[in-house]
Amino acid sequence: MESLDQLRDRIDKIDADIFSLIAERFEITNQVGIYKAMHQLPAKDELRELKQYERISALAEQFELDPQMAKDFLAVIIDKVVENHIDIAEQIE
Numbered sequence: 001m002e003s004l005d006q007l008r009d010r011i012d013k014i015d016a017d018i019f020s021l022i023a024e025r026f027e028i029t030n031q032v033g034i035y036k037a038m039h040q041l042p043a044k045d046e047l048r049e050l051k052q053y054e055r056i057s058a059l060a061e062q063f064e065l066d067p068q069m070a071k072d073f074l075a076v077i078i079d080k081v082v083e084n085h086i087d088i089a090e091q092i093e
């Protein structure tokens with residue numbers, strides 16, 4: 001059995017991986033924000049979001065996680081992405 005410190009080290013590494021991937025996702029969504037601003041597209045795409053929530057919910061079930069928790073987690077990220085898109089559009093105007 002691993003020690004508490006070893007288990008916590010593994011948790012810390014996973015947290016670092018998660019945030020590295022979230023940062024990469026924001027880099028990509030910022031590019032989407034620039035594209036949308038340049039093509040006068042709205043910051044928010046409800047249909048795409050519905051598909052995203054369905055997809056994340058199915059993914060959560062596949063990994064035996066709570067689908068609502070997964071959707072809440074994604075909502076925090078997507079809400080921030082939309083804010084960033086609005087900021088980008090204001091800067092490009």
Ligand SMILES: O=C(O)C(=O)C[C@]1(C(=O)O)C=C[C@@H](O)C=C1
Pocket residue numbers: 029032033043044045046048049052077078081082
């Ligand atoms: O796919 C897009 O159009 C995005 O802007 C990305 C994204 C997302 O983070 O997944 C964010 C905002 C949109 O409302 C839908 C999806």
